[in-house]
Amino acid sequence: MPAKTPVKSSAKAAPAASSDPYKKLGAARLLEIHELMVRSRLLEERLIKMSKGGDGFFWIGGPGEEAFNVPLGLHVKKGHGVNHDFLHLHYRSSAIVQALGGKPIDALRQMRSVATDPYSKGRNFVNHYAIPEWNIVPISPTIETQYSTSIGTGIAQARAKTDAITIVNGGDAGSAEGDFHSCLVWANRPVLPLPILIVVVNNGWGISTKEETQHGERHIADWAKVFPDMPGKTIDGNDVVSSWNALDEAFAFIRKNRKPYLLEARCSRLYGHSSSSGANRIPEADCIELLEKNLVSRGLAKADALKKVWAAEAAALDAAHQQVKQEPFPAVETVWQDVFADGLPPSYPTKGGS
Amino acid sequence: MPAKTPVKSSAKAAPAASSDPYKKLGAARLLEIHELMVRSRLLEERLIKMSKGGDGFFWIGGPGEEAFNVPLGLHVKKGHGVNHDFLHLHYRSSAIVQALGGKPIDALRQMRSVATDPYSKGRNFVNHYAIPEWNIVPISPTIETQYSTSIGTGIAQARAKTDAITIVNGGDAGSAEGDFHSCLVWANRPVLPLPILIVVVNNGWGISTKEETQHGERHIADWAKVFPDMPGKTIDGNDVVSSWNALDEAFAFIRKNRKPYLLEARCSRLYGHSSSSGANRIPEADCIELLEKNLVSRGLAKADALKKVWAAEAAALDAAHQQVKQEPFPAVETVWQDVFADGLPPSYPTKGGS
Amino acid sequence: MANMAQAIRMALHHGEQKLGVTEIFGEDVGPPLGGVFTATQGLERSWNSPLDERGIIGAALGLAWAGGRPVAEVQFVDYIFNAIDMLKLAANGHWASGGKYKTPMVVMTPTGSGIHGSMYHSHSFDSVATKLHGMKVVCPSTPADAYGLMISAIKSDDPVLYLKPKALLRTRGEELLPGEPDEKTLHDMIDAPLGDRTKWKPKWPKLGEYSVEIGKAKISHPGSAATVVTHGRMAPICLDVARRLKADGKGEVEVIDMRTLIPYDWEAISASIKKTGRVLFVNEETEITNFGEHLIRRTVDEMFYDLKVRPRLLAGKATPGIALSPNLEYFIQPQTADVERAIGELLADPA
Amino acid sequence: MANMAQAIRMALHHGEQKLGVTEIFGEDVGPPLGGVFTATQGLERSWNSPLDERGIIGAALGLAWAGGRPVAEVQFVDYIFNAIDMLKLAANGHWASGGKYKTPMVVMTPTGSGIHGSMYHSHSFDSVATKLHGMKVVCPSTPADAYGLMISAIKSDDPVLYLKPKALLRTRGEELLPGEPDEKTLHDMIDAPLGDRTKWKPKWPKLGEYSVEIGKAKISHPGSAATVVTHGRMAPICLDVARRLKADGKGEVEVIDMRTLIPYDWEAISASIKKTGRVLFVNEETEITNFGEHLIRRTVDEMFYDLKVRPRLLAGKATPGIALSPNLEYFIQPQTADVERAIGELLADPA
Numbered sequence A, B: 001m002p003a004k005t006p007v008k009s010s011a012k013a014a015p016a017a018s019s020d021p022y023k024k025l026g027a028a029r030l031l032e033i034h035e036l037m038v039r040s041r042l043l044e045e046r047l048i049k050m051s052k053g054g055d056g057f058f059w060i061g062g063p064g065e066e067a068f069n070v071p072l073g074l075h076v077k078k079g080h081g082v083n084h085d086f087l088h089l090h091y092r093s094s095a096i097v098q099a100l101g102g103k104p105i106d107a108l109r110q111m112r113s114v115a116t117d118p119y120s121k122g123r124n125f126v127n128h129y130a131i132p133e134w135n136i137v138p139i140s141p142t143i144e145t146q147y148s149t150s151i152g153t154g155i156a157q158a159r160a161k162t163d164a165i166t167i168v169n170g171g172d173a174g175s176a177e178g179d180f181h182s183c184l185v186w187a188n189r190p191v192l193p194l195p196i197l198i199v200v201v202n203n204g205w206g207i208s209t210k211e212e213t214q215h216g217e218r219h220i221a222d223w224a225k226v227f228p229d230m231p232g233k234t235i236d237g238n239d240v241v242s243s244w245n246a247l248d249e250a251f252a253f254i255r256k257n258r259k260p261y262l263l264e265a266r267c268s269r270l271y272g273h274s275s276s277s278g279a280n281r282i283p284e285a286d287c288i289e290l291l292e293k294n295l296v297s298r299g300l301a302k303a304d305a306l307k308k309v310w311a312a313e314a315a316a317l318d319a320a321h322q323q324v325k326q327e328p329f330p331a332v333e334t335v336w337q338d339v340f341a342d343g344l345p346p347s348y349p350t351k352g353g354s
Numbered sequence C, D: 001m002a003n004m005a006q007a008i009r010m011a012l013h014h015g016e017q018k019l020g021v022t023e024i025f026g027e028d029v030g031p032p033l034g035g036v037f038t039a040t041q042g043l044e045r046s047w048n049s050p051l052d053e054r055g056i057i058g059a060a061l062g063l064a065w066a067g068g069r070p071v072a073e074v075q076f077v078d079y080i081f082n083a084i085d086m087l088k089l090a091a092n093g094h095w096a097s098g099g100k101y102k103t104p105m106v107v108m109t110p111t112g113s114g115i116h117g118s119m120y121h122s123h124s125f126d127s128v129a130t131k132l133h134g135m136k137v138v139c140p141s142t143p144a145d146a147y148g149l150m151i152s153a154i155k156s157d158d159p160v161l162y163l164k165p166k167a168l169l170r171t172r173g174e175e176l177l178p179g180e181p182d183e184k185t186l187h188d189m190i191d192a193p194l195g196d197r198t199k200w201k202p203k204w205p206k207l208g209e210y211s212v213e214i215g216k217a218k219i220s221h222p223g224s225a226a227t228v229v230t231h232g233r234m235a236p237i238c239l240d241v242a243r244r245l246k247a248d249g250k251g252e253v254e255v256i257d258m259r260t261l262i263p264y265d266w267e268a269i270s271a272s273i274k275k276t277g278r279v280l281f282v283n284e285e286t287e288i289t290n291f292g293e294h295l296i297r298r299t300v301d302e303m304f305y306d307l308k309v310r311p312r313l314l315a316g317k318a319t320p321g322i323a324l325s326p327n328l329e330y331f332i333q334p335q336t337a338d339v340e341r342a343i344g345e346l347l348a349d350p351a
Ligand SMILES: Cc1ncc(C[n+]2csc(CCOP(=O)(O)OP(=O)(O)O)c2C)c(N)n1
Pocket: A092, A141, A142, A143, A144, A170, A171, A172, A173, A174, A175, A203, A205, A206, A207, A273, D027, D051, D075, D079
């Protein structure tokens, strides 16, 4: 069983030796990750621009979490139904969705709330995904409720003969909600332990509130100390390789043992909380910069080649944005779609009063 | 600081030697406790009888918890306001109230829901106390919400220059609710730790649900392991002396350090959950029997004298019951009292429709 | 005749045998108790959850998203108020996801007064329930309807809130379910014995197909003198009063048992009002922001000129809770005498 | 002129200086942010709580029981639905304890739509709020009322739910508070600077005594042709339409801004209806089980023969949420044009 004591991994891995974790992971994988990180970052920066430019309203998203979220996405057994992994995500999970193969243009559509928004038909905020093909259940703006719903897919998978698992993802401040407790309690029931990867991305903030003012526990992963059967670990989520290795271990543990695992990843919050707080760049560690440094210094990539990734992704995004600008807004009558699965009964009140 | 590892104290203390914990506590104190335990037990048995005899309806109460609850009550700094201890209790706390000086007749009044019921004017179930003179805040039938309200009196006392503390009391199954989490989180905030004695009485059951099917933690007190500054301990709540000593330690720790303490007491549930499950005697350890055995075997009391306590308490209860039977039920218009603190406005709708 | 708890139990048995229900859970729902009202006794797929309503609704929602048809219980509706946000998520998930995620789940919970339940075993919930837009809401008043609505609730691809009137769970109806054995036989077959139950297994009777469509009210007593629209605990009371009025030659009152609150059967209600021109809405929730007031508003909107007299509401009094002392409970909550008085006034009102 | 957020801030400052408020708390309520709408900026007693609405209401209730006068915030009313049981405890504690425990606490929370808030920053709450019997419920629509109602809420020995219309928090009113400095001066005195705030302290203006009694509505526009009863976000819209109708010579509409939902000012409402015989209730919550429907029911009960035309409701459409895309939001939620149409129809209805 993995260590119960949180392990603070260092972002500065020694680049020498064949045991170098970057080299072990290998250039091909790292470049794949890098490309997805860049795509996710540029997507978020575009969304911010749209919010500021009147091309949509509220923005909230996950720039700064790519080094953790992309590796997480790449560990997912992607597909539909209980034999594939379920994802209960939140509004900072864009890089997970991109790693799974999400199309940036669809996020732009949700940002502009056009009729083609495939996640909510122009109803919900940006980065609120719902993708049944990949078991991404509807993201809700309500903090921490995903920890309660994760119990359900966890039960379904605990019953099934499968190695598929449930992943739930949320923030540090949200762990004060009772839903976090519910998830811990239900995942550790002796009669039916649940195969859930309980992730907390700790960016040190809940909007304007500092982590250290509210948390009496040393690490959020220390909640695992209550349960002898649940490992808990804290890692540096700004480092791709620490993230990758921790996720390797956690996924493997859960797939095999059908028991929960609590993983806390410390990440940056690069543009503050949301557009409400300005969405300006904050001087915190940038995981993509860090990865690029590590790649170049090890000779795993050339700076030039990395720059080209940025350019290509930006160009693709430009094109997507141009297209979305042409797309119509949803028609007002569409609000009556999807109220019920079997359609709106003719006598349902629809006038908004007399 | 007290041990973080739960300590299972034994009910069978060796009676010899001057270090005998019973002798250390002394006959006077033990006999005081015994009398209060008997009073509480007889009260509950009378309430059960009333429920079965149509002299009231639903019964729920705390027979079996006297060895823990009476010592708890005797540790309370009793009075009104932030310089006295606050109590956030639940429906099994009768022995705490008796230890503080509650009158058995008042519980009979609430059972029969007569106009003289001082706790709720005939509105609430029996054993739902509300005694501002002693800082016993209104007991609600909603499981675990007292753990959320305890935060508030805890904050008031953390701000005040006082050694007074807040005590919250509830059951094992209820610890699955988010309110338990809220209490742990708020009590351990680094910027304002709260002087709360967080009690969980573990009787092994939530109605018909066995503890061991739902709890992945070894002891409920293990939740303290999350917080380096909060002690946690599990004790045998059927034993007066174990209870007394653990409470001594916990109260002293909180009064002095102004920090929370998590105390789990294992107790019997002597008449099952409530009248809904029959309220018949269950063959579990009886803490009064145990105390009497310990008293007599040590020569701290004579069996005869103990029997007289039962007889005297029973007689007092008979008289009280006779009196309550004479008392009138509340008049229907009284339901309009206390809706608002400043009285019902004349145009408030009171017809129950057209 | 089955009582309502037995009827629900048999419907859930059908659900786990034939309709794909694999999880039936909640506080004390599994063995040995089988629910505080025995509605889940003897089922194969029932189990005890932690004491955590938020987790219960969350688990149901996750199970629905995973392709299941879970039936979750909140032990009393009085204890659902810490999880309204979870119910909202269940209700709005299909719409929020642009139709991507269906939510086939049933949340059942005992509602209403009438069991000397005091402040926290007497709550009604219609007002909040009818505002969980996207949620279907049903509330049977007879065992047969309880059975039939549970079958439809399980089959529904929408989340269904299934309100069980506390006061009626042990009452029997007048209709038999197809193939239902007599009372004594049924009891011996499916009621758990007192004492040790570890080896007990129910014998389930073979019932014929039976279901009650969601969204359809029932005219439990036909009439043309006035319309009474009700549901749940108040439905048998209204029926009883209507029968006595008829027997006494005092008027033929049409009683509509709504059975479904959302989407409600406006066709049935409006057709009756059109016929009678007099209408009383009866339910036991408090009178401020009451679901019956919505129906009155709609009646006034759409049928103002069909009304012979003003439409009326009979509901609970707006106290902060329902008091234990019986005279207080009977004062706060509508009782038979109140229904008699209200219908009497409705009939007597000069047109 | 102060905007509504500034007015609330000044009232809370008065509360902590003079009325015994020692705890003002909630998510991001303390420094550096001072609330997501800046309503608690610069206060001495404001602090950041954990992200836990149940704990927030629980803490407020405990503080009230301990003799305090806490002011707690739920960041958006959209996020209050995990703590309805806690609000019920606050509301019913005085009654449940037979009058033994008073509960002087204020829970303030932004309500309603109008900020492109999508599904979870657009909620209204009147229906649940008005069923928390024992709780007083207020909802100002101008900065002066916001100030005056906060003063009264703090002084109240009952729990008060203080609903702040999201769309109005940054709007300014027409009335000045006694002693209020001009806009620019006020800004310089009490608005936190951008950037580093660690050394900033507000300078509070000296205001004269001002309060608004709980339970008293305001006639914001007198008239005798028809009555419009409203509150919150819809109040300035109704006022604006009434003014334009008057200016255009199309009728004098009396606009009643309720300000208090519980206990509501039935005297003011019924007096106006008696005068006009025509009434429209306007609010932005969904139309099924809407508080306005209660007022219509009561109007029908008590004033049926005073009505010249049928009473009307203008409310939100009963979708599972409020959609983000602006045309969808404007379709779901009542807007100025809807008010114009509804008042037009009310005036045009032949008596
Ligand atoms: C139940 C609920 N309460 C409050 C909010 C408002 N809110 C949105 S994000 C946020 C802070 C979340 O902090 P954290 O959990 O650390 O996640 P982060 O945003 O830092 O990723 C708050 C309070 C909400 N969305 N839901």
